[in-house]
Amino acid sequence: MGKLICSALASLDGYIADEHGRFDWAVPDEEVLAFINELERPVGTHLYGRRLYELMTGWETDPALAEHSPAMGEFARLWRAADKIVYSGTLDTVFTTRTRIERTFDVEAVRGLKNSAEHDLAVGGSELAAHAFEAGLVDECGLFFAPVLVGGGKSFFPRGLSAELELLDQRRFGNGMVHVRYRLR
Numbered sequence: 001m002g003k004l005i006c007s008a009l010a011s012l013d014g015y016i017a018d019e020h021g022r023f024d025w026a027v028p029d030e031e032v033l034a035f036i037n038e039l040e041r042p043v044g045t046h047l048y049g050r051r052l053y054e055l056m057t058g059w060e061t062d063p064a065l066a067e068h069s070p071a072m073g074e075f076a077r078l079w080r081a082a083d084k085i086v087y088s089g090t091l092d093t094v095f096t097t098r099t100r101i102e103r104t105f106d107v108e109a110v111r112g113l114k115n116s117a118e119h120d121l122a123v124g125g126s127e128l129a130a131h132a133f134e135a136g137l138v139d140e141c142g143l144f145f146a147p148v149l150v151g152g153g154k155s156f157f158p159r160g161l162s163a164e165l166e167l168l169d170q171r172r173f174g175n176g177m178v179h180v181r182y183r184l185r
Contacts, residue, residue, distance in 0.1 A: 001114060001115050001116075001117065002044065002045075002113075002114050002117030002118070002119055002120045002121050003114075003120045003121070003139040003140055004047075004110070004114055004120075004121045004122075004123055004132060004137050004138050004139050004140075005043070005120055005121070005122050005123070005138070005139065005140045005141070005142065006122070006123050006124070006129045006132065006133070006138050006140070006141045006142075007039065007122065007124075007141065007142040007143070007144075008124070008142075008143060008144070008156050009023070009026035009027075009028065009143075009144045009146060010026065010143050010144065010145055010146065010156045011025065011026070011145070011146055011148050011149060011150040011153075012145050012146065012147065012148060012149055013149045013150060013151065014155055014156050014157065015150050015152065015153040015154060015155055015156070016126060016153075016154050016155070016156050017153045017154040018150040018151075018152070018153040019150070019151070019152045019153045020153075021153075021154075025146055025148045025150070026144070026146045026148075028144065028177070029173075029174075029175045030069055030070075030071050031173050031174055031175065032144060032173050032175065032177050032179075033069075033071040033072065033075060034071045034074075035171065035173070035179065036075065036144075037071060037074045037075055037078060039142065040075065040078045040079070040082075040122075041078065042119055042120045043078075043082055043119060043120050043121065043122045044082055044083060044117060044118065044119025044120065044121070045082060045083040045084070045085065045113070045117065045119070045121045045122070046079075046082055046083070046084045046085070046121070046122050046123075046124060047085050047087065047110070047121060047122065047123040047124070047128060047132070048084060048085070048086050048087070048123075048124050048125055048128065049086075049087055049088070049124070049125025049126075049127050049128040050086060050087070050088035050090065050091050050125075051125060052124045052125035052128075053084065053086040053088075053091075053094075053099075053125075056079065056124075057095045057096050059075065059076045059079040059080065060076070060079065060080050060095075060096040060097065061095055061096065080096075080097070080098070081098075082098065083098045083099075084096065084098060084099040084100075085099075085100055085101075085102055086099060086100070086101050086102070087101075087102050087103075087104070087105050087128055088101060088102075088103070089103055089104070105128060105131045105132075107131075107135040107137065110132070110135075110137055111137060114137065123137075123138065126154055126155070126156065126158075129156075129158070130158030130161075133157070133158055133161050133163075134158065134161070138184055139183065139184060140168070140181060140182065140183050140184065141165075141181070141182050141184065142179060142180065142181040142182070143156065143179070143180055144177050144178070144179050145177060145178045145179075145180070146176075146177055147175075147176035147177065163184050163185070164184075164185040165182035165183065165184060165185065166182060166183045166185055167180065167181075167182055168181045168182060168183050169181040
């Protein structure tokens with residue numbers, strides 16, 4: 001059985017994008033990206049909303065991304081090796097291998113996917129993650145907090161979510177980022 005994990009890079013005040021949709025303040029450096037790669041190794045399937053999927057396709061469609069650094073090359077390899085499910089009512093085709101489209105987020109289908117998975121699953125995209133949190137499907141969440149306050153924008157957690165968490169891990173990086181990983185109780 002796989003765990004469903006929700007992770008993101010966020011401002012210290014909990015936003016994954018500022019009020020203008022920017023998130024350049026959260027770009028990981030080599031140290032952080034190498035750590036992200038270690039977290040990605042057990043993930044066999046990514047569940048994405050359309051917008052995040054379209055952003056992530058560059059890891060397969062733009063070879064220059066992988067050539068920037070060893071950590072970026074490793075991330076590209078890990079991302080391409082994983083299965084991807086894109087939840088979208090508007091996307092007609094996918095641009096990457098090992099990818100399929102689902103029109104709706106079916107809670108029982110995702111629960112079945114978790115129960116039959118040999119590897120962990122990751123959910124990405126704030127709206128899709130909100131559905132997974134609300135359905136009680138998320139087992140762990142991890143946040144990389146960037147040392148910046150943006151004052152508003154798109155929040156990592158859905159509004160109204162209430163949950164008890166158990167701290168599993170924490171790590172501080174040289175660039176001032178901090179990673180925390182929690183299990184949902």
